[in-house]
Amino acid sequence: MADSYPALVLNADFRPLSYFPLSLWSWQDTIKAVFLDRVNILANYEHKVHSPSFEMQLPSVISLKEYVHLDRRPAFTRFNVFLRDRFGCQYCGDRGRTEDLTFDHVIPRSRGGRTTWDNIVTACQGCNLVKGNRLPREAGMFPANAPRQPSTWQLQENGRAFPPNFLHESWSDFLYWDSELES
Structure with missing residues (x-):
């Protein structure tokens, strides 16, 4: 109790x-x-x-x-990437269930892309599959917001929207x- x-x-x-x-x-x-x-x-x-x-x-x-x-520099975690991107796919804008979200390398790892704040965006499984191993211009899929490292304050502000x-x-x-x- x-x-x-x-x-x-x-x-x-x-x-x-x-x-x-x-x-x-x-x-x-x-x-x-x-x-x-x-x-x-x-x-x-x-x-x-x-x-x-x-x-x-x-x-x-x-x-x-x-x-x-x-x-001042939040940890680079899957959860913090989702929070930075407000739990929405950066390609189609869908705000589905958290379980359906993944992260996408804007520049694929096979093409030299790194797993960093500046190259990772939240994506739904469908968009991630469609984009695949291609660059944004090749797939015609561009993230709504350019990936970047957020401040702790920015993550706090985004978190306020999810009581x-x-x-x-x-x-x-x-x-x-x-x-x-x-x-």
């Missing part, structure tokens, strides 16, 4: 450590961090945990007391506090 009470983790500047996946800690890790005085509690669930001599509301939002510097399945009401003020307000 208490497993369904994760805490949103914010950096010391009150921004989420990450948006996608959203930075969440289990209630056990959160309680431990509270007792070790590593976090500030910003909001609580109504649910409480207790021992024979202690009772505490479970934190729903916490902030770290020490700022964690986010790596998780569970968002507690106490989190909304902290997830989108820097978004432009509607007039």
Whole structure:
């Protein structure tokens, strides 16, 4: 039951450590961090945990007391390529299921292309198969966005567009506090 009470983790500047996946800690890790005085509690669930001599509301939002510097150069991973490309095929624009996505070497490896940020794009399986071992001009298939290395900030911004399945009401003020307000 208490497993369904994760805490949103914010950096010391009150921004989420990450948006996608959203930075969440289990209630056990959160309680431990509270007792070790590593976090500030910003909001609580109504649910409480207790021992024979202690009772505490479970934190729903916490902030770290020490700022964690986010790596300015994100790791080159399949997930981060998909996130950079917003989980959409760069050839046809399809935003199908994640399981149907693959990545494509814009310049094929057989033609000297490397597996780097600057040569990999997200592709659906169909487009990847059609493009095959050809250069974009030979296949008549050009990526919608030129592949490039994103910053951590760019990945964070892209991640904001994909909220998780569970968002507690106490989190909304902290997830989108820097978004432009509607007039």
